[in-house]
Amino acid sequence: MQLRDALDDYKRHRDDRTRFPGERRTRTGRFSGYDGRLIHVDEDGSIRDFSYPVFGLTGIARSRFGVRPVDSSVEELESQTAWFDTQSNRQRYHEDTALVVTDHETEYGTVTQYDLTLENIHVTHFDTNGADASLALVAVIGFAPDGRNTRIGQLHHDDAIEVYHASETDYLASATGFERVRGSAFGGFAELLDETPTEYPRAEPEKSYDEDLLSGDSLCVIPTSEGKATVTTLLTTRATKSRKAALDTVRTATAYDGGALEHAAKKQTERSVSSDLPHADAIATDLRVLSLLTGRSGLRIAGPEFDPYYAHSGGYGYSWFRDDAEISRFLFDADRQFDLGLGDWHTRSGAAYAETQLDDGSWPHRVWSFDTTLAPGWANSRIEGIGNEYQADQTASVTAFIGQCTDRGDVLERALDGLDDALADDGRPVTCQNAWEDMSGRFGHTAAVFLEAYAASAASNTADLTERATERADTVYEAIDDLWVDERGIYALREYGDGHEKRGTLDERCDSATLALANAHRAYARIGDIDADRLDRLVSHVEQVIDELWHDGSAVSGLVRYEGDRWRQREQPHEKIWTVSTAWGAHAAASLAAVLTDHGDERADRLAETARELLALILPSGPLSLDTGYLPEQVFDDGTPDSATPLGWPHALRTATIALMDEYDLLEEQPVTADG
Known part of the structure; x- marks a missing residue:
């Protein structure tokens, strides 16, 4: 443009x-x-x-x-x-x-x-x-x-x-x-x-x-x-x-x-999706979209660059390691369940992460997907050597993928070094930027991804790293309760961090990013025990966050990003619905239903129903999906899509949610339709 x-x-x-x-x-x-x-x-x-x-x-x-x-x-x-x-x-x-x-x-x-x-x-x-x-x-x-x-x-x-x-x-x-x-x-x-x-x-x-x-x-x-x-x-x-x-x-x-x-x-066409798979049309669309967004290096851009002059955003045509690694992990899970033939994708992603890892084990803010060189960004304090303008969840997301599906022990060891360096003495990540890139603090989402990264690393059985990763996972697991807000029955968006006048106090708003705690605990359950109190809190958190962030617009319904989100509202008085938040809600409900099922907990049925309801909103027949099957990042109340279209992250979440629900037989009931 x-x-x-x-x-x-x-x-x-x-x-x-x-x-x-x-x-x-x-x-x-x-x-x-x-x-x-x-x-x-x-x-x-x-x-x-x-x-x-x-x-x-x-x-x-x-x-x-x-x-x-x-x-x-x-x-x-x-x-x-x-x-x-x-x-x-x-x-x-x-x-x-x-x-x-x-x-x-x-x-x-x-x-x-x-x-x-x-x-x-x-x-x-x-x-x-x-x-x-x-x-x-x-x-x-x-x-x-x-x-x-x-x-x-x-x-x-x-x-x-x-x-x-x-x-x-x-x-x-x-x-x-x-x-x-x-x-x-x-x-x-x-x-x-x-x-x-x-x-x-x-x-x-x-x-x-x-x-x-x-x-x-x-x-x-x-x-x-x-x-x-x-x-x-x-x-x-x-x-x-x-x-x-x-x-x-x-x-x-x-x-x-x-x-x-x-x-x-x-x-x-790289591969076809069997019509026998559940919601095969959604999976086929998701794989097509993620192929389209993949650059020469194998890394994926967040979405098509619709705002090259940064007039109303910070740009989208870059590879973020958070988005890309989350997509890689979701695809790995779906491939394991549905045998989609994505092995070359996983290998290519692992090679790209190895190539772009910094000397301290972390990953930079964002890079160009055509050659992996450093792209314009604002969260590169690890490269600059000063400040806390660093998104620690990005390094954690890549670490979780590497621990889950590659044998790159050298990369994994350096990644754990990078995570350890960003872990405070109290067991939670230090002050950094959040997943939405609009705040600093000590975030519930960042802690969740750290827990998942350490748990995946521990489960990888990589020589000399299992004990270390398990110990760190246990530490983060215990520390997460520091973010509990008893009055609301949720885990806080963040603890205000260094440089903020409210340092040390909790930001008690609901944030859809904290729904990552559900899948993080599913990963932790493979190496540790989730106690009854934690299960109760997780159920309360997921249900309360979904309930509080649920919004009925005049034409569409879904989850907003977080309480008080004012970004890209134009004339709309209320927070906008986000497809990634709605998809996250579906995946979190399904993840927690899976954990509860493994514990023989009857609350699994309730969470499964929530997962089905949210998934229905983002399926190709749902109100948040365009006629193309594409998922835009955001939607106005009148149904008008906005921002990057298609956005890769919710497409990967959609397929991963279908795969998880299929694995645990949570798709038995027909999904709720857009009008009923």
Whole structure:
């Protein structure tokens, strides 16, 4: 997203009740891309690269497609073009692949669009045979090589265009060549500052030929052959591919038609999910989403980068070790239950964690998923050597995964060193940042993940580490009761930490992150005994937190993040519902039901029912899931999705919850539907 796009969006949506102006949203449309570019295909057929965080190249910043009769004159281009974003559209995935199929009902008839990303190539094929007239394709595509929107040049050929800056070069090719092509330069400062949004493409510019070619945007009229046309784009760098080789590659890819794309998509799909599995549609969607969000290194970004200018957030297109390791652990659990064939994913994750571990055994705030280098962040005090701006739960989450499913004893030993260094004498983690990255203190969630990390390490039977990890797990287990709030029957959000005027007192609010205590105790039960008092407190905590954070909006229901959360509310007076919090509630209830079942405790049935009710809200048929099956991070009361879409964390939680409930036969009853 370029600044001009952000400003244009700001002009369009600055007074909107549920849109944050200046963002590029993915609340509609679908993504395509495995182990390469990440392309968003909106419902109107427009395509954009969200590739930089996973691939390291920028690519397409904006686009628009339409059709016009073949006998239209140049002067009639605007008046005769039926732009797809002004038409009725229907979109779907082709079976269980990442091939996106969009049907456009235009004034001339039906046009079908196929989109598939193949590593660094994206293919867009159009079939106009459903139309009543002979049509030509009109395409406007704007590239941003090296993330630039200025100092860009174009080279035009009969059937291809090169757009370049310094390192990155982006290529566009047409199977049927170009009937007409011109660059499309943007206006000057006055246009950027004008309160009126800019139309795209701009009207025929009154600019010289050379100015027109010093931009990243091209307007192309593309003839069809037997009613079909294929457009391909390629992202590369001068260092990795010569111009001749790149042109040959992008031209060769134009041979794909609809049938060839369906075949390529099936071949590309890593694995299929058996229809015999419970909620197979949800699991298939979750695996597709997590594949889409995986970068070259094997690490996953939190979600598509919708806010690159940090206008309303701190960015999402990075790999957090908390999110990624939690996803890895959830996938490992699901794979163990359902035999999903994810062994290569687990191996790749373990290798990436080993590569990124710091000398002190901890992990940094966030890294780029395309090469694991340090990414912009604000919680790197372990690297800086001063302060407590460090998210200790991230290191604990990675440690839990390594202890659970790898044989990397060297990495695990250093990770335990890092955890021990962040453990205070009273048995709980020291002052640090929380999972939501908006507070400092000594958090219930951080203590929960430490307990799980030590328990998983102890259960790994790694030589010379079992006794040490068991001792630490016992210590944290005992210390967790320091956070108990008897009046509310919950474990506190945090104890106020160093530097806070309330240091040493408890923040007694409910926090959905503390629901992690349920699964942490399930892990601890493998190496230690959970006493009756602790079980009573866990039951009270999970039920009270879910009850207190439950919110009925006008169109949706679910759990809010924590009491008093005011982030990204826009005009809404109440905290927003979060899919990850709702999914966490379902997983926590299922985890505690599993623990209670193992103890022969009849309260397991009550928790299982709660798990089913919450799970129903995030299943593909539930109100918090979009028509695509995607789970957005947040939802307004009126049902409008917001923030990163799809967000990887709740997708992994959804599959892990299904697997856990299947393991303990908690899915016997039909889930509660959205309206009943």
